[in-house]
Amino acid sequence: MNKVGLMKSFQSASRGNLFSIEIPKATKEEEKQIGEWISELEREGKIKVRELLQREYSVFLHGIIKYASE
Template identity: 65%
Template sequence: MNKVELLKRLLNGSRGNMFSLEIPTNTTEDEKKIQELVKVLETEQKIKLRENVQREYSVYLHGIVKYASE
């Protein structure tokens, strides 16, 4: 998964500008990769993450998709 795929999944899992998405993971490397991609999207100001929950076999993300760019 790359940041473009993650952003598409977030946009598909959104209502208006709020998103809620649970991404299945197989290994801790997958979890770390998702965390890095989320940080990149936050620094690029594409999303604002409100909640990030590490579950046993998935990662739950909840936040806001930012449409306007500066």
């Protein structure tokens, strides 16, 4: 998975512009990489994370996908 794949996962898991998704992870490195991608997407203004839970075997995210016309 990469940042683009993560964004596509948000879009497929969304209802309107709200999303809730649980992303499985295998290692601490994956958890760190997922966190970096989420931070990048927030800085780029594509998403707004309302809730982020680090679970033992997954990362749960709840937030808003921001739509903007360019």
